Amino acid sequence: MKYVSTRGQAPELTFEQAMLTGLARDGGLYVPAEIPVMGHADIAALAGLPYEEVAFRIMRPFIGDTFTDEEFQGIIERAYAGFGHAARAPLVQLDQGHFLLELFHGPTLAFKDFAMQMIGQMFQAALARSGNRVTIVGATSGDTGSAAIEAFKGLEAVDVFILYPHGRVSEVQRRQMTTPPEANVHALAIEGHFDDAQARVKDMFNDFEFRDGVRLAGVNSINWARVLAQVVYYFTSAVALGSPHRKVSFTVPTGNFGDIFAGYIAKRMGLPIDRLVVATNLNDILHRCLTSADYTPDGVIPSISPSMDIQVSSNFERALFDAYGRDGAAVAQLMDELKAGGFRVSQGAQQALREHFDSGRCDEDQTRATIRRLRATTGELLCPHSAVGVHVAEQHLHRDVPMVTLATAHPAKFPDAVEAASGIHPPLPPRMADLYDRPERLTPVPNDLQAIETLIRERIAP
């Protein structure tokens, strides 16, 4: 299995190289050269299997000879051992034909744990074999950062630097990043919003002297391995609802387009997914683009679903690559236009996107009303991101096709917003009950590439 860049100018890599490389050297994102397709019988055979076994069968064709079967099984077992639910990703029925996929039973209470725990294990195994050290740099609007710190804290061969937008993550998210005492963890509070943090991370990858000097690695969803691990729960949930004998649709609270892109990969692999519905908050650039073809960021608006306060949606580039017939030059051109302000998707590419994706938007009042109503009617207490998903899903229900909405975070990560909407203060699980008492450690940084690179160099100096 080879991986190619969405901008067509970087060398093809193996899975292991793509995982450790992060961003391609031409600024693009790695994707598999070909998507392996699973037959009807192979998908049917997933019914009733433990999550770990499904994960093995789905991911195995993508990893080539990076790990033996035995090593890979061990990695998967260790990755999911710390999850607080035997099913790992349980399905709950909300209404006739509408289901919620709870993805918040991992160690940091968000869907990011599904991929980050896997990546942590895979990095450890690969680095132990090579004897190399890496410097991980990540951008977060709250959840990627805490999941990455949880997965990499205390590892000998890794320093992990997480840039989060100062004052724009929830207190629980911030404390999850700033309270781990391990010396290899560095929480950096950047002046600006998530798009600034993500842009600086990409700048660091595009500064080859810095990148090679510190052996930079990335754990944002620019890393293909992140997307791959998220493909698995589309299969477990669809099969539980009758696939491959029956079609299923998904609604995904979306920001950086990584999670929904994993659903698209599941569909390309043969899972009979009918619609993939992009659910956005006020930062609705993806909804606007899918409906009007215009992709022009117009400033991030802070919302009560802060993890989705994103206007430059990194993985949309992967979807555009396919929509433009895998024409790297066309994607590179669009990304240049984006740097200059924005771009328009061609008619053909928009049509190609709309073959798979629908979209919708949920404002702040609708988010609060959905949290309140779902608590009253189903007993389910939603986080604001999941509420955005449920609201949009409700506009896309079809009688004959079950809809699965992804519940991407635990309500206790956003207690103030949830309490304001529902009157209920969601408690943290007992293992985190002292989160508010633990000392915090963070470094404020300006939105300035040189300053951030200097700080990282100083911190990792022997």
Ligand SMILES: Cc1ncc(COP(=O)(O)O)c(C=O)c1O
């Ligand atoms: C809780 C939550 N929901 C939804 C999203 C959006 O996911 P994606 O960025 O993969 O579109 C995020 C951030 O990524 C998140 O943290």
Ligand SMILES: N[C@@H](CCOP(=O)(O)O)C(=O)O
């Ligand atoms: N919402 C994310 C933003 C980063 O997304 P990623 O999937 O590219 O890591 C977060 O919580 O940090």
